[in-house]
Amino acid sequence: MSYDDLDNSIGALKKAAIDAWMADDxxxxxxxxxxRYYKWGWAPNGYEMPSSSGEGGxxxxxxxxxxxxxxxxxxxxxxxxxxxxxxxxxxxxxxGTYKTSTSSAAASLGASGSGASVxxxxxxxxxxxxxxxxxxxxLVASFIEPMLDKYYTQFKGVSQSLGAAAAILQMNYTxxxxxxxxxxADAAAIVENAKRACVEYADSKNAANVQITLGVVATxxxxxxxxxxxxxxxxxxxxxxxxxSAAATAVSAISADASITGGSYDEIMSSFEExxxxxxxxxxxxxxxxxxxLSGAVNAIxxxxxxxxxxxxxxxxxxxxxxxxxxxxxxxxxxSSNMQRVIDGLDAAKTALxxxxxxxxxxxxxxxxxxxxNALNLFDYTADALMSTLEEYSRGKDLFDAEVDNYxxxxxxxxxxxxxxxxxxxxxxxx
Numbered sequence: 482m483s484y485d486d487l488d489n490s491i492g493a494l495k496k497a498a499i500d501a502w503m504a505d506d507x508x509x510x511x512x513x514x515x516x517r518y519y520k521w522g523w524a525p526n527g528y529e530m531p532s533s534s535g536e537g538g539x540x541x542x543x544x545x546x547x548x549x550x551x552x553x554x555x556x557x558x559x560x561x562x563x564x565x566x567x568x569x570x571x572x573x574x575x576x577g578t579y580k581t582s583t584s585s586a587a588a589s590l591g592a593s594g595s596g597a598s599v600x601x602x603x604x605x606x607x608x609x610x611x612x613x614x615x616x617x618x619x620l621v622a623s624f625i626e627p628m629l630d631k632y633y634t635q636f637k638g639v640s641q642s643l644g645a646a647a648a649i650l651q652m653n654y655t656x657x658x659x660x661x662x663x664x665x666a667d668a669a670a671i672v673e674n675a676k677r678a679c680v681e682y683a684d685s686k687n688a689a690n691v692q693i694t695l696g697v698v699a700t701x702x703x704x705x706x707x708x709x710x711x712x713x714x715x716x717x718x719x720x721x722x723x724x725x726s727a728a729a730t731a732v733s734a735i736s737a738d739a740s741i742t743g744g745s746y747d748e749i750m751s752s753f754e755e756x757x758x759x760x761x762x763x764x765x766x767x768x769x770x771x772x773x774x775l776s777g778a779v780n781a782i783x784x785x786x787x788x789x790x791x792x793x794x795x796x797x798x799x800x801x802x803x804x805x806x807x808x809x810x811x812x813x814x815x816x817s818s819n820m821q822r823v824i825d826g827l828d829a830a831k832t833a834l835x836x837x838x839x840x841x842x843x844x845x846x847x848x849x850x851x852x853x854x855n856a857l858n859l860f861d862y863t864a865d866a867l868m869s870t871l872e873e874y875s876r877g878k879d880l881f882d883a884e885v886d887n888y889x890x891x892x893x894x895x896x897x898x899x900x901x902x903x904x905x906x907x908x909x910x911x912x
Contacts, residue, residue: 482673484665487568490672495535495560497679499553501746503528504683517542535560563754566761566847567668573661575842580654583647585833586867589826592644605640605826608819609633615816621807624884627796632820632877635787635794639870640827642789645721646863647834649778652725653771653856656704657843660764663697667760671739675753678741688744689752695737695760701767702733720781728774735770737763765849775855782862790866792873813885820878827871834864 482490503509508518510530519527528551531538539551591603613633616625670693678689706729739756743749787794837860841853 482669484570484669487564487669487672489534490669490676491560491564492534492536494672494676494679495557496531496533497676497683498556498560498746498750499531499535499538500683501679501749502553502556504686505746509683519543559750563750563757564668564672567672567757570665570668571661571843571845572665573658573843575838576654576657579838579842580651580658582833582835583651583654586830587644587647587651589830589833590640590644590647592641592648603644603826605823606637608822608826609637609640611819612816612823613637615812619809619812620816622884622888624880628877628881631791631794631796632874636791636823636870636874638788639791639794642721643830643863643867643870645725646778646782646789646859646866647830649721649725649774650856650860650863652705652728653775653852654842656701656767656771657852659704660697660701660767661843661845663695663700664760664764667693667695667697667739668757671741671753671756671760674741675749675756678743678749678753679746682744682746682749686744689741689749691741693739693741693756695739695763697760698735698737698763698767702729702735705729705732705767705771720785721778724774724777724781728770731770732767735763735766737766761848764845768849768852771852772850772855775852775859779855779859779862782859782866786866789862789870790873791870793869808885808888810889813881817878817882817885820874820881824871824875824878827867827874831864831867831871834860834867837861837864 500510503518507520508528509521511517511519511527516530517527518530519525525543526548527541527543529538529540529542531553535553535557539553541548541550588603589605591606609632613629616629616633674691674693678691681687682689705725737759739759740752741749741756742752782789837857838853839857841851843851843853845851
């Protein structure tokens with residue numbers, strides 16, 4: 482029975498649990514189909530059976546006038562107490578939107594959350610390398626050295642680290658978008674198997690021994706494994722990759738199965754409650770590992786802000802913008818156009834990332850504390866650093882273009898622009 486039929490399955494479990502409870506005392510459904518329990522199925526002194534959904538029942542029939550009715554409310558309450566937290570589980574659909582947005586952002590930054598590396602050669606890195614080659618080999622000016630330091634060397638690490646952060650967010654939302662269909666299926670399977678165990682016990686007194694493989698365990702392990710090792714990625718991305726690899730290893734090591742066993746009403750119901758607790762623990766344990774990874778990623782950004790935000794980087798060299806400049810227009814045009822491609826790529830990543838989900842897309846507070854607050858924190862840090870990096874890189878391109886224009890067409894207005902851009906700290910330390 483599917484999760485969509487959970488209410489019906491719960492009702493059937495209540496009926497079967499009552500049957501099993503009565504069977505413990507030797508009461509079975511009568512042989513004539515009168516919907517009553519009789520001792521051994523035929524002796525006088527019977528009780529009305531509940532409906533197929535477990536409601537009602539327990540009234541004394543065919544007995545002595547002073548005999549008491551039986552209340553089945555305790556059995557129904559026991560079932561409800563076990564299953565109530567499993568009603569109205571999220572589907573994961575709402576998290577799918579953020580899986581897509583973070584995946585697109587990671588891809589724009591040259592990071593892959595679905596391949597063998599979280600740092601691949603994307604358009605941003607390709608254009609950055611072109612800029613670096615030309616600045617190193619073809620142009621001569623005092624501002625080239627700090628330009629290389631900030632907008633080539635440091636920026637390569639920043640873009641990869643931002644890509645890794647986006648890929649970790651993608652992994653979280655991939656998990657949340659895929660796991661809940663399996664949680665729902667697992668919960669429904671546990672309820673259904675508990676019902677079957679009670680039915681079989683009530684019919685024949687056969688002990689139950691049903692093993693249930695929880696599908697959510699493999700699903701979450703597969704989602705987390707979408708972020709793999711970084712291979713030869715820049716050192717700045719190492720902390721993020723170590724975190725994601727550790728999470729993948731920890732989650733894949735989680736092994737959880739459930740079982741319905743027992744040779745009495747109480748034993749079967751106890752194992753049913755334990756099976757649901759095993760499922761809850763699997764969800765909680767898996768999310769705990771991802772929370773640790775998300776928090777670790779935030780801590781990595783806090784510990785190394787300039788490794789994720791170009792505007793926070795303090796350059797190691799200074800240019801005085803007064804030495805002789807040797808440039809060829811074809812080379813400066815290529816640098817400028819490739820810097821624009823980098824800007825376009827950063828802007829595409831910013832647009833793709835968009836805004837975070839300020840309310841939990843998969844609310845399930847009765848089962849686990851989830852990952853939402855940790856993911857939201859990383860989302861905010863990543864978005865802020867990405868926006869700041871985009872703005873700083875754009876200032877760097879403006880300064881480069883102004884320096885080039887000043888070289889080829891010196892005039893007072895352009896010289897003033899160069900001075901203003903230099904003063905805007907595009908190539909000076911920022912805090």
